[in-house]
Amino acid sequence: MSERYDAIVIGAGHNGLVCAALLGKAGRKVLVLEANERVGGASVTREFSEGYSVPACAHFLYQLQPRVKRDLGLKLQMAADKIGTVALSTDSNHIRINGNSASGVSDEDAASYRAFRKRMTRFADLVNTYLNKTPPRLTKDACKSDMLTLLQLGFDIRRLGRSEMQEFLRLIGMNIRDEVVERFESGLLRGAISLDAVLGTHLGPRSPNTILTYLYRLAGAHGAISQPAGGMGAVTEALAHAARDSGVVIRTAMPVKKIVVQDGRVAGVEAVSGDTFKSALVVSNADPKSTIMGLVGVKHVETGFTRRIQHIRMQGNAAKLHLALDGLPAINGVEKREFADRFVVAPDENYVERAFNHAKYGETSARPVFEISFPSFRDPGLAPTGKQVMSAIIQYVPFELRKGWSGDTHGAFERQAIDTLAEYMPDLPQRIITSELLTPADIEAQFRITGGHWHQGELTLDQFLFTRPVGGAQQYAMPLDGLYLCGAGAHPGGGVSGAAGRNAARAILKQEKQV
Amino acid sequence: MTVTEVEQGKLRSPFYPRQAELDRLNCWHDWKGYSSADGFYDTTIEYFSVRNSSGVFDLTPMTKYRISGPDSLDFIDRLVPRDMRKIRPGRVAYAVWCDDEGQVIDDGTIFHLREGEYRLCSQERHLAWLTSAAIGMDVTIIDETQDVCALAVQGPTSFSVLDAMGLDGIENLRPFGLAIFDFQGMELLVSRTGFTGDLGYELWTTPDKAIELWDALFAAGKLFGIRAMGTSALEQARIEAGFIQAYVDFLPADATVRTGRSRSPFELGLEWLVDFNKPNFNGRRALAREKRRGSTWRLVKLDIEGNKEAHHSYIYAKKNGGKDIGFVTSAVWSPVCKHNIALGTVRMPHGKVGDKLYVEIYYQREMHWSRVMAGATVVGKPFWDPPRKRATPPNPY
Numbered sequence: 001m002s003e004r005y006d007a008i009v010i011g012a013g014h015n016g017l018v019c020a021a022l023l024g025k026a027g028r029k030v031l032v033l034e035a036n037e038r039v040g041g042a043s044v045t046r047e048f049s050e051g052y053s054v055p056a057c058a059h060f061l062y063q064l065q066p067r068v069k070r071d072l073g074l075k076l077q078m079a080a081d082k083i084g085t086v087a088l089s090t091d092s093n094h095i096r097i098n099g100n101s102a103s104g105v106s107d108e109d110a111a112s113y114r115a116f117r118k119r120m121t122r123f124a125d126l127v128n129t130y131l132n133k134t135p136p137r138l139t140k141d142a143c144k145s146d147m148l149t150l151l152q153l154g155f156d157i158r159r160l161g162r163s164e165m166q167e168f169l170r171l172i173g174m175n176i177r178d179e180v181v182e183r184f185e186s187g188l189l190r191g192a193i194s195l196d197a198v199l200g201t202h203l204g205p206r207s208p209n210t211i212l213t214y215l216y217r218l219a220g221a222h223g224a225i226s227q228p229a230g231g232m233g234a235v236t237e238a239l240a241h242a243a244r245d246s247g248v249v250i251r252t253a254m255p256v257k258k259i260v261v262q263d264g265r266v267a268g269v270e271a272v273s274g275d276t277f278k279s280a281l282v283v284s285n286a287d288p289k290s291t292i293m294g295l296v297g298v299k300h301v302e303t304g305f306t307r308r309i310q311h312i313r314m315q316g317n318a319a320k321l322h323l324a325l326d327g328l329p330a331i332n333g334v335e336k337r338e339f340a341d342r343f344v345v346a347p348d349e350n351y352v353e354r355a356f357n358h359a360k361y362g363e364t365s366a367r368p369v370f371e372i373s374f375p376s377f378r379d380p381g382l383a384p385t386g387k388q389v390m391s392a393i394i395q396y397v398p399f400e401l402r403k404g405w406s407g408d409t410h411g412a413f414e415r416q417a418i419d420t421l422a423e424y425m426p427d428l429p430q431r432i433i434t435s436e437l438l439t440p441a442d443i444e445a446q447f448r449i450t451g452g453h454w455h456q457g458e459l460t461l462d463q464f465l466f467t468r469p470v471g472g473a474q475q476y477a478m479p480l481d482g483l484y485l486c487g488a489g490a491h492p493g494g495g496v497s498g499a500a501g502r503n504a505a506r507a508i509l510k511q512e513k514q515v
Numbered sequence: 516m517t518v519t520e521v522e523q524g525k526l527r528s529p530f531y532p533r534q535a536e537l538d539r540l541n542c543w544h545d546w547k548g549y550s551s552a553d554g555f556y557d558t559t560i561e562y563f564s565v566r567n568s569s570g571v572f573d574l575t576p577m578t579k580y581r582i583s584g585p586d587s588l589d590f591i592d593r594l595v596p597r598d599m600r601k602i603r604p605g606r607v608a609y610a611v612w613c614d615d616e617g618q619v620i621d622d623g624t625i626f627h628l629r630e631g632e633y634r635l636c637s638q639e640r641h642l643a644w645l646t647s648a649a650i651g652m653d654v655t656i657i658d659e660t661q662d663v664c665a666l667a668v669q670g671p672t673s674f675s676v677l678d679a680m681g682l683d684g685i686e687n688l689r690p691f692g693l694a695i696f697d698f699q700g701m702e703l704l705v706s707r708t709g710f711t712g713d714l715g716y717e718l719w720t721t722p723d724k725a726i727e728l729w730d731a732l733f734a735a736g737k738l739f740g741i742r743a744m745g746t747s748a749l750e751q752a753r754i755e756a757g758f759i760q761a762y763v764d765f766l767p768a769d770a771t772v773r774t775g776r777s778r779s780p781f782e783l784g785l786e787w788l789v790d791f792n793k794p795n796f797n798g799r800r801a802l803a804r805e806k807r808r809g810s811t812w813r814l815v816k817l818d819i820e821g822n823k824e825a826h827h828s829y830i831y832a833k834k835n836g837g838k839d840i841g842f843v844t845s846a847v848w849s850p851v852c853k854h855n856i857a858l859g860t861v862r863m864p865h866g867k868v869g870d871k872l873y874v875e876i877y878y879q880r881e882m883h884w885s886r887v888m889a890g891a892t893v894v895g896k897p898f899w900d901p902p903r904k905r906a907t908p909p910n911p912y
Binding site: 140262264293297302303304305306310472 | 799
């Protein structure tokens with residue numbers, strides 16, 4: 001039997017849920033189909049060993065768009081807010097960064113950091129405005145609103161003032177390394193900023209465009225990091241509640257086999273189970289490649305478009321390490337209360353770049369870069385009493401390992417990662433009860449993101465704004481009637497921000513009004 | 516895939532030894548890497564062989580792709596706007612292919628050789644585009660340009676020549692049909708196709724059989740006025756037939772930089788090749804929009820007063836000139852029609868059949884230039900379209 005809906009959303013990732021909830025609020029009968037047992041996509045809390053849970057993919061919340069919270073009346077309980085950063089040093093002269101202030105560095109560096117942050121947050125605010133808008137078209141089809149958005153962008157840049165505008169335009173395509181080297185003498189500070197700029201990307205600090213990725217990280221909440229109570233899964237649970245409240249039907253464990261196309265337009269969805277669901281509107285939260293090449297099939301779209309989709313760069317380079325620990329590891333020079341903070345292992349910008357070098361040639365970093373969290377420290381429910389869990393993002397771990405991912409290479413890299421960590425936390429190896437390493441290949445398999453790339457596509461200027469996912473399809477509508485994209489593969493990209501889902505819902509409703 | 520370096524213009528067709536024996540003009544040009552003759556004896560004589568007896572043109576340099584595999588029909592059907600499901604094995608289809616913006620990349624012929632196996636022939640090379648079109652499809656595309664050589668035999672006696680050559684059943688071959696004949700122990704593929712708008716055939720074989728085929732053909736054609744011909748004579752014939760040519764009457768969309776310099780099928784008078792009953796093909800969305808909103812350009816066939824060939828002329832709506840409305844892309848004096856004819860491109864809404872336009876012709880006499888503003892009538896039918904082109908069986912000579 002097949003049921004009919006106004007809209008079907010494929011994938012209950014955070015963007016899919018945001019989009020579904022907004023369409024539901026607008027009175028549409030919406031169905032969400034999720035392949036996994038639970039909603040959440042890459043924003044989930046998962047038990048990786050009995051009694052031990054971690055945010056399985058994304059582990060901090062720093063970009064959730066205030067507009068998404070407002071539109072859905074979302075109230076999230078935080079286990080930790082305004083989390084600080086400790087940039088670890090082997091000689092225990094760590095530095096601490098919190099908002100605009102940096103301590104443990106020279107007065108000059110502290111002052112430069114304040115100025116740097118002030119400028120960057122201003123630029124990030126400008127970028128953020130456009131993360132919440134449908135990107136304008138530059139093609140023949142451009143209409144008045146496209147032109148207005150474009151004019152507004154030009155005007156907003158100009159409004160920064162003459163010298164700041166020049167600075168913005170100078171920096172936007174540049175690499176973060178040149179900027180931090182020019183401004184700061186502290187290697188740790190330079191390393192920590194570099195890490196923020198490259199996290200989750202296939203870019204090193206010397207890669208062009210890493211200022212943009214840094215601004216992207218600051219967009220929304222100025223980089224303020226928080227940890228939701230119950231882990232990242234709590235965010236998507238809350239979104240799922242909001243969706244259900246608006247009448248959205250969510251069906252989990254219902255992987256989609258294909259998007260049904262009839263007479264050149266979308267007609268519904270066929271599940272792997274054989275169930276079919278009818279709808280003239282299908283919104284895919286899956287990445288653009290699996291949506292077009294897998295679910296739709298190239299037969300139903302055109303060649304130039306297929307070629308552009310095929311060429312989207314989306315090879316992940318970040319792995320997740322989850323450790324169940326019998327207690328907090330000792331870190332020289334770090335007090336216990338600081339375990340609520342975020343730790344980074346990125347001693348300087350060259351360390352980060354060297355870690356990236358390996359990845360260029362399909363190897364894992366000999367000495368990787370880490371972003372570490374101890375989620376159970378503030379949220380004890382995640383681990384049994386007296387125990388702890390650690391969640392770390394590791395860069396760089398290529399999706400396509402030259403030697404291939406196997407039990408051996410997997411295990412070897414995990415040991416290597418733990419050895420590197422042990423330089424900062426000497427008793428860590430003895431405290432490990434169980435561990436889980438998710439390489440980009442695992443992330444692809446478990447979270448169904450092609451290439452295991454967080455952003456469903458590298459976040460670079462050539463895959464941004466007008467050209468995300470690809471030129472000519474930047475307004476969430478794909479060149480197949482009735483098909484929309486609402487995931488991170490669409491503008492503005494990844495991170496648990498909900499912007500793509502919100503923009504997509506708005507584009508769909510606007511389009512309906514025009515018809 | 517192996518990459519072979521080609522010396523531009525120095526590839527020899529397997530028919531070259533025979534052509535070299537006939538050649539009196541020594542006028543050759545480069546056609547996609549091959550030496551191709553402008554003519555062998557005299558353009559006018561060669562031209563008249565097509566219209567009065569038989570002209571033989573070497574079309575080996577035509578780009579030829581073999582397309583096969585389980586998705587070959589889906590692939591071809593998405594590639595071109597024409598409904599390829601209707602083209603059964605043993606049939607040939609003239610088609611254009613467009614980019615996503617509905618702009619023509621090239622035109623050519625698609626041979627449905629046997630179930631699910633196609634040959635695509637075009638003047639230009641398109642492996643990059645075809646490879647892109649094959650993303651996500653189970654098809655194999657082989658460039659067989661160098662593995663297949665071909666001769667076009669065109670003109671009123673062409674049927675008799677092939678009949679005399681012993682091709683049994685050639686009389687049953689209908690226009691745009693293809694068949695395989697047993698010829699001196701080899702398989703000879705013959706299609707009733709051509710670029711002259713006359714009765715004619717194209718013979719396809721492998722390079723090792725080329726000389727044998729040439730000799731048999733010329734032996735059989737001796738009493739039927741058979742002659743080798745070059746591209747200059749072919750050029751005259753194809754304009755008379757109203758056939759367009761890439762880089763002459765339109766620019767391949769992938770070769771244009773500026774917007775508005777490419778053309779849609781509608782703008783080339785090829786609306787009949789676009790089938791909107793098909794749910795999807797490259798350029799469909801853009802072409803549907805163009806159909807709704809109207810096209811910018813129109814291809815016109817012009818019958819021009821006087822006898823000065825209107826090469827590269829501007830076209831005007833009024834005799835006293837003013838703003839030009841387009842330009843001539845191909846022009847020739849048609850000896851067989853006794854008309855001064857041309858193909859051109861004009862801005863819509865100009866160029867309806869029957870419209871009287873003006874072309875500004877510059878011509879040179881003993882170095883000195885003169886100019887004439889000649890009246891031109893837009894005609895609907897090809898200038899040269901004899902019934903013998905379609906007659907099946909064709910009349911013997």
